[in-house]
Amino acid sequence: MSKCEQCIVREFSALKALNKDELLRMADCKTSFVVKKGETIFDEGDSLNGIYCIKDGVCKLSKLSDNGKDQIVKLVKKGELLGQRSLISEESTNLSAVAIEDMHVCFIPKQEILQFFNENNQFSLNMMKSVCGDLKDADDGMVNLAQKTVKQRLAETLLKLEADFGSNEDGSLKLQLSREEIAGMIGTATESCIRLLSEFNKEGWITLQGKKITITNKKELQRMI
Amino acid sequence: MSKCEQCIVREFSALKALNKDELLRMADCKTSFVVKKGETIFDEGDSLNGIYCIKDGVCKLSKLSDNGKDQIVKLVKKGELLGQRSLISEESTNLSAVAIEDMHVCFIPKQEILQFFNENNQFSLNMMKSVCGDLKDADDGMVNLAQKTVKQRLAETLLKLEADFGSNEDGSLKLQLSREEIAGMIGTATESCIRLLSEFNKEGWITLQGKKITITNKKELQRMI
DNA sequence: AGTAAAATATGATAATTGTCATACAAATTC
């Protein structure tokens, strides 16, 4: 059983408010596991008995729409927590979480988290801030979906993927998503997404090589937004 | 200075966790005021020094998009709080709040709320739940905007307006919104919204008399969603 | 009450986006 003290999640999430004692208790009751790319951590409608710490990897939070398409609401990466909303609301999840890369994840039982809420005020405050951050992002997302064109949303998403997840030595986006996933992020049909990527490519804003996408003219993409 | 003890906001919001002592303190430092329909409570980018309790009336939370259109993110009504996100995040607001009806509002200074966070755990938990509820709604809103047609979103919005705000004796929706505001809720051009309302009218799902909208065939509207 | 301003309504048209079909490439399976 590894320690929680030096874990990256502790560094970046609400957990940074926990003291040594609390971290030891957490290390004691947590379970670690690996999630392979494509595997599901939880599904829409599941009731969660705790929250997940993402030690490594990235997953998508998405919701299946009636038309059969998966709308991606958020990407969650290393250092972040997963499942807080459901735990705090005491409701089953409204989103599913599926790994986009291989992941290392720890599960902390609900009881433990609730106790932290009770005894550690800073932890509660941190958690609130984190949820508020998500809320702000979601509100912004709504405005984008409602008021911007698919082209603008694609440009914005590509820039955001670079900003959030970085790029490789060759300049290509580190996080590789399928066309379907990108379409799910910007809220459009997969074909439309593919078409626009081709268009961006022809215009010279980006370069495509298989799943690899390289931004070659950031300024033009920014200008579109 | 009126008491907070029997206030409707206390009944329905996170404030229900406050004890007599805390309520008295709150009554002492709060300021009450009236907001006329159309008036602004706060604007996008304002820094708030507290939160607002809505004793009566309804306001819209909206964000101005680059294309000049106002996207309505949420309607906030009597009994609810306003400005928590900004206060908790310690950021300026990302949304503006404008009265849709005449309102009675109380302002509670930031210091007071922070103290409640520190001394009353249930209050913190309630606040978290409330923000989490908003987050869930926003996530659902994103999926709707991304995956449903304008027609479906209009139908859904009309039903939601009836469910949330009720109807008058004549059956018309109690909350009267301008066409532009309805368009801002469903994320479409005002003309498109007007056109679809006319269409719904012709089909017999709704009746229009000026600003008054009456749902006359709820089942058909539900079937569309 | 009379006038100006704003909101609602509708037509015509263009632009955007989705759907269906099909082709090709890449990955996976046996």
Next chain:
DNA sequence: GAATTTGTATGACAATTATCATATTTTACT
């Protein structure tokens, strides 16, 4: 390694939605 499945790409077309123009109605103002 051949075969099947899955993902990517593109064309053709239809449907949806936005934009611009212009009436008409309602509301606000003095």
